[in-house]
Amino acid sequence: MLVLAIDTATPAVTTGVVALERAGTTVLGTRVTVDPRAHGELLTPHVLEATRDAGVTPRELAAVVCGSGPGPYTGLRAGMVTAAALAHALGIPAHPVCSLDGIAAEVDTGEPFLVITDARRREVYWAAYDASGTRTDGPHVAPPAELAARATGRPAAGHGAELYRDVLDARVVGPAYPGVAGLVAAAAPELLAGAEPAPLTPRYLRRPDAREPGRPKRVSTA
């Protein structure tokens, strides 16, 4: 089956067309630009370019897989609403996958590892995986220092591991960002089973900043 993968949970604007079979995945066309401020602009043009590279039209796609974060909000939403609208217009299912799982699916260390991405505001998103790549903890958001004890000397993928190398002292392994093959692989069991997709709900992991107002400020000086 032809699957369109999308992820905008990291600075990378990632999309591509992947052929998924029981035997595995084949990337037919992909477009990735690392620019944290251009998710809204670049994603749909990238989708059209990637499908063209794959030699298919959007109508031939059987499903969309979308990274649901965790990720900084604005960019994450660009990918998720794009996936939702594409799936709606094409009449195909859209499956969310944890973006950290999309990275983990392309890690091959043979031992337990972490995936760490940048959450901005001096924090990271992270999750822990066992040697087979199954998520055992997370995703969470935390200051890198809180993660240092678990990360030191351990293999860690995701651009957060590199960004906070000084604090974490992890053994940085690839990839830095979710790849289209990894995203589709993370959703493969449910795609191949034809399972009903979970709702496309973003993993924000933080509440919006908003404070309830107190009494109106006095304007009289007297």
Add this chain to the structure above:
Amino acid sequence: MSRIVMGIESSCDETGVGLVRLHDDGTVELLADEVASSVEQHARFGGVVPEVASRAHLEAMVPTANRAFAAAGLELSDVDAIAVTAGPGLAGALLVGVAAAKAYAASLDVPLYGVNHLAGHIAVDTLQHGPLPSPCLALLVSGGHTQLLRVDDVAGGITELGSTVDDAAGEAYDKVARVLGLPYPGGPPIDRAAREGDPAAIDFPRGMTGPRDPKFDFSFSGLKTAVARWVEAAERRGEEVPVADVAASFQEAVADVLTAKAVRAATELGIGTLVISGGVAANSRLSALAAQRCAEAGIELRVPRPRLCTDNGAMIAALGAHVLASGAKPSGLDISAHPALPVETVTV
């Protein structure tokens, strides 16, 4: 052959999807107008919280589109063009609608038009009252904008004559409501309270109406402060605040300035039609006073029904239809959201 235009709006706290039919004679017919509002989620904060609005847009976008197609009895494949609010508005909120519109346009293989929200507030009137005469004058009043515009062509010929130099009219309503202990948004509760009050009870200032002030600009910040001062003084004297009288007198000051300036502009520029739109256009005193003053001055007044005046997708679909009919070039699929898009820029 008539064409179907889908309109998507997400500039503030309403997720709107509208569907219209552009007929061969250039008239535009409303087919669906579905809105999901996050206003209740903002109420306890006393104003729109951008992140809360953006989250709500993402959740509501596809369900709202689904409702619109069901209401119109149309399929997505019936769509011939898509229009989306490109600005002005909240950056993160706009981005959700723009990204959705691109995805719909790409997968349906139809042209995309990124359009101006403010022009949409004017274009929406054609759904109810038919084609706009050229030129006409438009007064846009809402929580986010207060502008007086000359409209030669809603699809590309809009000139700003004046705007607020501080608060939007609707913002003044929200702030005064807070001072009076009324809920957010302030427009409807102040309008309701004012019905029981005396509009001449308190002589609140009319901002920007001095002989040296710009003729067509507005200012509501001084009025808002004057109301707060008056209420504080009454409280200091231990008096009960006459909420109805304060609301009525405040509302009278707003309606007086807005209508006086609009009618003066129409008269001086020799323009025979005034359109009042935006959320505050639904205010009962504003429309009554505008009707009275326009009648006296021989000006035709057009006010879309309240449902069309507030933010919605139908206004964007209507504008998109007029832009499509004008033969304008579609937008690229790489357009950005423009939080500060000037009113003169109808398409991006």
